[in-house]
Amino acid sequence: MTESELQEWLFETSLQNELRLLGLVTALLELDNVTKDPSLENVKFDWPRLLFAASILARSGKRAHKEASLRIATGAMLLPTSEPVRDAAAVLFNKLSNQRSAALAEQRGRLRPSLESRLGIALRIEDQRSQLENSILLQSSGERLAVNEFQLKFWSAAVQDKAWLSASAPTASGKTFLVLKWLVDSLGAGKVRCAVYLAPTRALVSEIEASLKETLAQSDIDAEVTSLPSAQKYGALARDSKKCVLVFTQERLHLLANLMNDQLDVDLIVVDEAQKIGDPQRGVILQDAIERLLRASPHMRVAFVSPATQNPEILLDDAPEITPTCAIDSDVATVLQNIIVAQQVPAKPTKWALQFRYGEDCLPIGTLNLQSKPNTMRKRLAFIAASVGQRGGTLVYANGAADAEEIALLISQFTERTDVVDQELADLADLARKCVHKSYMLAPLVERGVAFHYGNMPSLIRLEIERLFRTGKLKFLVCTSTLIEGVNLSCRTIVVRGPKKGKNTPMEPQDFWNLAGRAGRWGNEFQGNIICIDASDERVWPSGVPQRTRYPIRRETDAALSKLDDLVAYISSRSTAEAPDTHRVKEFEQVSAYLTTTYMRERSLATAPWAKRKSDEDIRKLEDVLTQATATMSVNPEIGSRNPGVSLFGLERLLAYFRAYPGAPEDLLLAPSESDDAYDRFTEIMERLNENVLIVFLPTTLIPLHAIIVLEWMKGFSLPTMIRRRIEYLQRRGSPIDTAKVIRQTLELIEGTARFLAPRYFSAYVDVLNQHLREIGREDLIDNDLEIGVALEFGVTSITMRSLMELGMSRISAVALYEVIAMDGLDEEGCIEWIQERREQLDSIGLPAIVIREVRERVLAKVPLEED
Numbered sequence: 005m006t007e008s009e010l011q012e013w014l015f016e017t018s019l020q021n022e023l024r025l026l027g028l029v030t031a032l033l034e035l036d037n038v039t040k041d042p043s044l045e046n047v048k049f050d051w052p053r054l055l056f057a058a059s060i061l062a063r064s065g066k067r068a069h070k071e072a073s074l075r076i077a078t079g080a081m082l083l084p085t086s087e088p089v090r091d092a093a094a095v096l097f098n099k100l101s102n103q104r105s106a107a108l109a110e111q112r113g114r115l116r117p118s119l120e121s122r123l124g125i126a127l128r129i130e131d132q133r134s135q136l137e138n139s140i141l142l143q144s145s146g147e148r149l150a151v152n153e154f155q156l157k158f159w160s161a162a163v164q165d166k167a168w169l170s171a172s173a174p175t176a177s178g179k180t181f182l183v184l185k186w187l188v189d190s191l192g193a194g195k196v197r198c199a200v201y202l203a204p205t206r207a208l209v210s211e212i213e214a215s216l217k218e219t220l221a222q223s224d225i226d227a228e229v230t231s232l233p234s235a236q237k238y239g240a241l242a243r244d245s246k247k248c249v250l251v252f253t254q255e256r257l258h259l260l261a262n263l264m265n266d267q268l269d270v271d272l273i274v275v276d277e278a279q280k281i282g283d284p285q286r287g288v289i290l291q292d293a294i295e296r297l298l299r300a301s302p303h304m305r306v307a308f309v310s311p312a313t314q315n316p317e318i319l320l321d322d323a324p325e326i327t328p329t330c331a332i333d334s335d336v337a338t339v340l341q342n343i344i345v346a347q348q349v350p351a352k353p354t355k356w357a358l359q360f361r362y363g364e365d366c367l368p369i370g371t372l373n374l375q376s377k378p379n380t381m382r383k384r385l386a387f388i389a390a391s392v393g394q395r396g397g398t399l400v401y402a403n404g405a406a407d408a409e410e411i412a413l414l415i416s417q418f419t420e421r422t423d424v425v426d427q428e429l430a431d432l433a434d435l436a437r438k439c440v441h442k443s444y445m446l447a448p449l450v451e452r453g454v455a456f457h458y459g460n461m462p463s464l465i466r467l468e469i470e471r472l473f474r475t476g477k478l479k480f481l482v483c484t485s486t487l488i489e490g491v492n493l494s495c496r497t498i499v500v501r502g503p504k505k506g507k508n509t510p511m512e513p514q515d516f517w518n519l520a521g522r523a524g525r526w527g528n529e530f531q532g533n534i535i536c537i538d539a540s541d542e543r544v545w546p547s548g549v550p551q552r553t554r555y556p557i558r559r560e561t562d563a564a565l566s567k568l569d570d571l572v573a574y575i576s577s578r579s580t581a582e583a584p585d586t587h588r589v590k591e592f593e594q595v596s597a598y599l600t601t602t603y604m605r606e607r608s609l610a611t612a613p614w615a616k617r618k619s620d621e622d623i624r625k626l627e628d629v630l631t632q633a634t635a636t637m638s639v640n641p642e643i644g645s646r647n648p649g650v651s652l653f654g655l656e657r658l659l660a661y662f663r664a665y666p667g668a669p670e671d672l673l674l675a676p677s678e679s680d681d682a683y684d685r686f687t688e689i690m691e692r693l694n695e696n697v698l699i700v701f702l703p704t705t706l707i708p709l710h711a712i713i714v715l716e717w718m719k720g721f722s723l724p725t726m727i728r729r730r731i732e733y734l735q736r737r738g739s740p741i742d743t744a745k746v747i748r749q750t751l752e753l754i755e756g757t758a759r760f761l762a763p764r765y766f767s768a769y770v771d772v773l774n775q776h777l778r779e780i781g782r783e784d785l786i787d788n789d790l791e792i793g794v795a796l797e798f799g800v801t802s803i804t805m806r807s808l809m810e811l812g813m814s815r816i817s818a819v820a821l822y823e824v825i826a827m828d829g830l831d832e833e834g835c836i837e838w839i840q841e842r843r844e845q846l847d848s849i850g851l852p853a854i855v856i857r858e859v860r861e862r863v864l865a866k867v868p869l870e871e872d
Contacts, residue, residue, distance in 0.1 A: 011064045014057050015072055022054060023072055026079040028369055034496055034533050035083055036394040038358060040370040043726040051080055055096060062099045071337045074100055078340055078530050081109050087116065094119055095131050101138035102338055103150040104178075104527040120645065128825045142185070144192025145223060152526070154334035155182045161330040162186050162307070165195075168323040170278070170308040171332040172316035172554075175521020176339050176532075179309050180212070180492050183274060184219050189722040190272065191247050192225040198241070199272040200297065201251045202290070204280045205489045206759075209780035210814075211470070212276070213251045215492075216777050232810050233260035233794060242269065254286065254293040255763070259793045260765075261296055262646045266426045268300040276310035277489065278319055279555045285649070287560030288594040292648040295613060311518050313555040319693055322520070335554070339524035340531035343549060345539035346388060349541035353377040356388065356651075358535075370763040375418060381501065382407060384537055386414035387482060389499040392535060396453075397477035397496035401519060405484060405748050408456040409445050416454040419479065425451045426477055431853040433469050438852050439816045440465070441727045443743045452478045458753035459486040462723065464814040468854055474528075488518045494525025494532075501537035513550035561614060562593035568622055571596065572629045578653045579633035584698070593698065597651040601644030603630040604637070604652065640775050647768040654697035655772050661696050662776040672773055674766065674792065677718040677801055686711040693765045700761050710757045713750070714766075717758035717799040722819045726750055754799075763796040801827040807835045812862035817855045826847055839863050 005013070015023075025047055032040055060075035061069040073096065080093035094115050097106040109115035120128055139148045140159045151159065159182065167168040173179050192195040201216070203209045211233050216229045230237060233256045241248045250260070250270075261268060273294065281287050298304060305550035308319040316330035344367055349355035354374040359366035374391050378384040389400045389411075400415070402408040425433075432455075433447040439462065440446070446465070447454060455469045455478050470493050472478045485505050487493060498520065503511040511519070523532025538544045564571050574592040578584050584593060602612055609615055609623050609630075611741055637652065639659050643650045662672060675685040687708055690701045701710050716726050727750050734741055774786050797817055802805045804825055808818035811832055825838060839859060842849075846856050 007060075007063070011061055011066075011069050015069050019054070019057055019072065022583050023075060024362050024365075024367060025049070026075050027342065027362050030075070030079050030082060030340070031344060031360050031533055032369055034531065035344075035358070035369070035372070035392050037373050038370045039373065041368040042342070043368065044370070048566055049079070049083075049711055050762040051092075055080060055089070055092045058096055059099060062096065067335045067337065070100060071340070074102070074337055075340055077102075078105075081105075081114050082530060086418065090115055091119060091122055091856070095123070095127055095134075097263075098131055098134045098138070101134070101152045101156065103138065104152075105339075105530060106548070108527060108530065113391045121445065124788075128145060141191075142223075143191045144225065149185065151182065152177060152338055153336050154179070154332070157332045158182060159186065159498060161332055162580050163180045164330075165305075165328075167327045168306045168308075168320050168329040169332065170310075170316040170319040170329075172310045172313040173332075173334040175311045175518050176341075176494070176526045177334065177336070178274070178338070178525060178526050180215070183276075183307070183309055184212075184215055186214070187249065187272070188219045188223050188225055188227075191220075191227050191249070197245065197247050198270050199249045200257060200270050201249055201274045202254060202257060202293065203251065203278060204253065204283075204286070204290075205459060205486065205491075206253060206463060207466060207486050207491050208276065208489060209251050209256075210467055211491060216249055216251065229528055230810070230812070231256070231424060232262065232798070233257070234806075234810055235260070235263035237810055238264060238268075255289040255760075256797065257293045257297065258289070258646070258648055259763075259797065261293075261300070262793065263791065266300050268297060270297055270301045272305045272307065273297055275306070275308045275528040278310040278316075279313055279557050281319070282558045282560055282563065284560060284590055284748060285594055288598045289648045291559060291561060293596055296645065296648075308557065310557065311521065312514070313557050315557050318557050318559075320559065321617060338526040339529060341518075341520050342531060342533045344369065344533050344535050345549060346535055346537045347540060348538075351352060353379075382410050383414060385499060385501050386411045387418075388535065388537060389497075389555060390415045390418035390498065392565045393480065395496070395867045396476050397473075397529075398480050399487075399493075399495040399498045399522060400480065400482040401487070401498060401500040401503050402456075402482050402484055403502075404507065405456075405458040405460065405752075406745070408458055408482040408484055409744060409748075412449050412454050412480070413445065415480045415482070416449050416452040417454045417819045419454060421452070428472060429453065429477055431466070432472060433850040435465060435468070435816075435854045438724070439820060439855070440723050441743070441747050442724070442749055445744050450478065453477065454482075455480070457484045457486065458484040458757045459489070460748070462814065462816045464816045464854065464858065469609070478842060487522060488515050492525075494522055494528045496523065496529055496774065497533045497535065498523045499535045499710055502541075510546055511551040513547075514555040515657055516550045517552055518555075542866060551681055559594050559614075561563055561598065562617070563617065564592055565622075567591075567626065572625060573628075575629050575633055575855045577601070578651060582657075584651075586699075589698070591649060594649045598659065599626065600630060600634065600652045601641060601648075603627065604634055604641030605645060622788065639772060643768065643771040645776065646771055647764065650764060650768045651698065655768055658692065658696040658772050659776060661692065662773060662837060663779075668787060669777060672776075673785060673787075674770055674773075674790070677715055677795075682715055683711055689766065693769060697765065700765060701757070710753070710762075713753045714758045717754055719803055720800055720802060720805050720819060720822065722823070723750070723816070726754075758799065759797055763793045766796065767793045804828050804830040804835065808830045808863075811835060813858055815864075817858045820851055820855050821859065824851075836863055 028044055029047055054076045058073040061073040064070060077093045077096040080089050110117055138156060139150050141148055154177050156172050183644055187199055203210055203212055211816045213229055213231045220227055228241055229249045281290050310316060316333050320329040320331060323329050343361040345359050346356045354377055356372040358369040358372055360369050372392055374387045375842050376387055378387045400411055402411050429450050432450045436444045436447040457469050473481045505515055506510045520534045523534050536549045539549050571592055574588050575596045578596055603609055609627055615623055615749055625673055634852040637656050639656045643655060675682040689709060690707045694701055701707050727747055730746055730750055731741060770792055777785050795801055798809060804827060805822045806819050807830055808821060
């Protein structure tokens with residue numbers, strides 16, 4: 005019998021009963037208020053036999069075999085076993101390149117320190133060899149770092165200076181941790197001066213920025229980290245040859261490229277959550293951002309990172325022909341994720357039968373006992389979460405922000421009330437009341453150890469929620485789909501019922517497993533449980549609880565190009581019709597804009613990175629339609645490059661509108677936000693964009709509301725002010741007031757309109773208008789200092805607020821501090837000086853404690869010690 009045959013026999017035949025039982029009893033360890041199934045009483049295991057078999061399975065390359073070995077090691081460590089058995093489990097962890105689980109066992113008192121001293125010579129040699137083989141050497145410091153199998157593969161490829169890398173591994177495998185270590189090590193070793201880290205969401209940008217700063221501080225490496233696209237800051241860093249990392253979304257990268265006129269010199273770009281290149285609407289913007297940066301820095305290294313994808317190598321297809329590439333594909337588990345299905349016991353609404361899913365089978369664990377009868381779907385989620393996860397570290401998935409708030413409120417009623425609220429929780433509640441709204445539901449909830457979390461929340465509040473959940477002070481967290489956008493938040497238990505992505509779209513299997521990967525994050529937990537409620541109800545789970553699967557990566561451009569005839573027809577009609585086919589906009593608008601701009605810039609598509617994947621006939625067909633469609637186009641194609649995803653055909657119509665405008669050209673200008681007529685101007689501009697470019701400000705009847713939100717955001721209004729003004733408006737109209745709903749809608753309008761749609765389309769509007777003004781000899785009307793995209797992205801117009809944000813402060817803190825600063829023209833040095841002079845008064849001027857902490861960490865920390 006060969007070794008592979010032995011491994012297959014052990015897994016398929018010899019160990020099946022023990023592995024099933026191990027799954028049941030170890031999963032049960034993490035569950036509260038469960039009466040275990042009678043079949044699990046007095047279960048015993050032959051640990052020497054199991055550990056020996058696990059050591060054989062650990063040498064296999066198959067995920068299932070390694071996961072079985074990991075389950076045995078985890079059971080041996082967590083169940084009531086003898087010290088020699090736990091020592092053997094630790095050796096097995098190391099053999100599985102899982103030293104962090106061995107360290108966690110020691111940290112939690114399951115493993116006595118000084119393991120090596122208790123091992124025999126043979127085991128000690130094998131353990132030391134495993135630890136040495138599964139470690140890497142940091143070039144900047146000489147430190148050795150323990151890594152798992154995936155991390156070792158990634159590091160080996162990265163240090164060989166492969167120009168393009170594409171790495172994929174399961175969610176809980178430490179991808180982000182190692183990539184940040186590699187990035188910082190490359191900075192310290194002098195291999196990288198300027199790097200860009202691209203993240204798909206602002207939530208992940210905030211998290212990566214904070215993690216990078218912490219990693220740099222731990223490594224004692226001097227480098228600047230910023231998430232603000234500032235020409236001034238980038239120019240200063242370049243002039244001083246200072247090492248830096250720019251942490252951006254794809255939209256922010258385009259903003260900086262616009263400000264710098266594409267004069268960027270970048271050594272490395274890391275594209276996190278790289279599977280998002282296939283997202284409708286934003287996938288093209290990501291692809292365009294990478295290509296734009298490569299045109300500016302042709303020798304730049306590229307590293308794609310994605311969670312559990314089927315085909316990470318596809319992202320390397322666009323690399324130049326002579327560029328060395330490497331795909332790192334790992335599917336090895338580092339922690340156990342247990343799927344547990346929950347079904348109500350007939351006629352007993354407070355009793356829920358729990359079953360452990362093993363392969364295709366569901367095995368009984370026990371009965372969960374609820375404290376109340378759940379008569380609504382939200383109550384099912386809340387009551388089950390509150391009962392099963394009382395020890396904390398429990399995450400509940402909600403299908404929207406309103407659901408998240410309601411479920412969190414229900415859970416909070418089951419948490420223990422204390423007379424004294426933890427100070428950090430009290431500080432978070434104070435921040436929510438002062439910097440969002442006095443009636444923001446989050447405040448009283450966090451005082452009870454419960455919170456909700458969604459993408460539209462201010463970043464400072466969201467980051468503080470995540471931090472306090474990690475420390476265990478927040479025991480329950482109710483999240484929306486932000487959690488599957490890459491936010492690195494782990495938990496012990498996830499509770500979910502028919503998860504959706506968006507309002508009505510059932511979650512894809514790969515997204516479900518990306519979410520499930522948050523349960524049992526490597527190094528924090530040995531395992532995680534995913535409780536799936538009403539799993540047998542096809543209305544809730546149309547395709548059942550998904551089996552483990554991996555993302556298929558497919559670029560948005562490739563998806564559109566695969567429907568070539570439809571795409572050609574859309575381009576042809578887009579160039580002539582007054583309005584595009586609304587049924588095809590989502591499918592083809594972004595890609596057609598990208599193709600049109602590429603063709604106008606290069607006068608060919610043959611040199612595009614993706615062209616080598618298409619036949620000559622297909623390229624000719626595209627070029628023929630674009631040649632005809634753009635024959636009379638007069639809008640500058642550079643405007644298309646500056647505004648990715650915005651159609652040049654729509655901008656051509658906008659230019660024609662400007663040329664035919666009968667009034668004074670001054671009437672077309674974008675007024676400063678402080679101007680008395682700014683609201684009227686913003687309203688008119690939104691209407692012009694809807695009529696000429698694309699209908700994006702919806703519904704059109706609410707354009708006045710969109711204009712107000714954009715105007716207030718640009719003025720630097722605080723969230724409490726914006727929400728209060730909205731409530732006062734509704735009161736004047738006699739409309740019923742739902743404060744929680746008004747807060748959510750305001751946050752949604754800020755994110756969706758003021759920070760996404762308005763920057764894209766107002767920037768394009770200004771660019772086309774400036775072309776028109778040059779054509780008619782009115783360059784005097786062009787405001788070269790207007791950075792409308794940056795002003796809208798960050799909601800700042802004053803120099804002082806912008807300087808505070810360039811120092812690293814969040815907008816919420818910058819606004820709070822700016823309210824007590826009289827001067828609006830302070831640069832970074834001026835802001836530091838102002839704060840320095842009043843550092844003793846910070847605690848007495850009414851600022852929230854978390855804002856004061858950020859001021860000290862982000863501003864006062866920049867002051868040299870001798871000046872303190």
